[in-house]
Amino acid sequence: MSKENFSKLFKERLIKDLSEEQIDIVLSGQYGKALELLRDAEATGLFPALVGPPGVGKTILCRYFASLRAKENKNKGFYWLTMDESIKPSNFIGSFDPAITLQKGFVLEAFNSGPLLNAMLEGGTFLANEINRATEYSQNTLLEPLEEASIGIPHLGRIKADKDFFFICAMNPEELSGTHRLSEALKDRIKIWIQLTYPEKSTELDIIRINLPEHFEIEESELEIIYSIIEETRKNKIDIEVPASVRAGIAIAKLLGRRRLLEKEKKVKEKESVYVYLSEIARYVLLGSIKPKPGVKVDNIIESIIHKTLGA
Ligand SMILES: Nc1ncnc2c1ncn2[C@@H]1O[C@H](COP(=O)(O)OP(=O)(O)OP(=O)(O)O)[C@@H](O)[C@H]1O
Ligand SMILES: [Mg+2]
Incomplete structure (x- = not known):
């Protein structure tokens, strides 16, 4: 420069x-x-x-x-x-x-x-x-x-x-x-x-909404699923030392919002279901968003969270 x-x-x-x-x-x-x-x-x-x-x-x-x-x-x-x-x-x-x-x-x-x-x-x-x-x-x-x-x-x-x-x-x-x-x-x-601690559900959903670019639209039911993924990381205190923060939920929502936009503009083929796509992006985001306890594999935690919240 x-x-x-x-x-x-x-x-x-x-x-x-x-x-x-x-x-x-x-x-x-x-x-x-x-x-x-x-x-x-x-x-x-x-x-x-x-x-x-x-x-x-x-x-x-x-x-x-x-x-x-x-x-x-x-x-x-x-x-x-x-x-x-x-x-x-x-x-x-x-x-x-x-x-x-x-x-x-x-x-x-x-x-x-x-x-x-x-x-x-x-x-x-x-x-x-x-x-x-x-x-x-x-x-x-x-x-x-x-x-x-x-x-x-x-x-x-x-x-x-x-x-x-x-x-x-x-x-x-x-x-x-x-x-x-x-x-x-x-x-x-x-x-x-x-x-300050992890916010209650309605507040966290508002935080995700306010951080989404205006032209990104995601449905309420999708927001709920995203929250349930994040919440699951906070419940598992045995395997996880630091769970997903508010940032992780915002990131998953942004990736989903972009995907929705591309679908609307017919730039990508529609996926079979939101579950398939969410399980994919949740993996990308969670990998660096949670800190497992010593000796616990992060991949195993992510698989179990995705299985619990999104199904097989
Ligand atoms: N009340 C809120 N309203 C809007 N956005 C929020 C709110 N709380 C958190 N966020 C969003 O969540 C993200 C993390 O917030 P912030 O950076 O303030 O956290 P922090 O506690 O300072 O984290 P760290 O300990 O890592 O520094 C930011 O993207 C921020 O915009
Ligand atoms: Mg800070």
């Missing part, structure tokens, strides 16, 4: 106004309640955590909440950082540009501000995504901002956060593998624990 093209496309696609971002979110059931709690947290200055397994809607809820704040607070930004072991304090705060620092020393001009510092300066929202994957060393970067609403920048000094600065974190439950524990000091500074 040429430099000009890159710069043109970049400017076109830059999200400038968070409050105008269109977020299609379902707010029934647990999501409405969770949003209310986020508003309570904001009003009382207590920092919240969203806790739940992958794909239950933690990030979309945070984005939606941040976009509401942006509307009310005249476009104060939303910043986020997804953590893992490689995240360093400089990823939160920012760092000095080596070339400029070499010329001019550790001056403000040489400093590239990071997402946490940006949110503190602007009074925006900072989301620490997957916070329990960060090492304790990195988690400690958050202690001062959360307790004193200030932060020290090496060589430059200490800044006080804008009064509207708000912090949210999201994490998978600690018993899932691949996560560090949250340090006790940080845990003590997070005061509202909002649990």
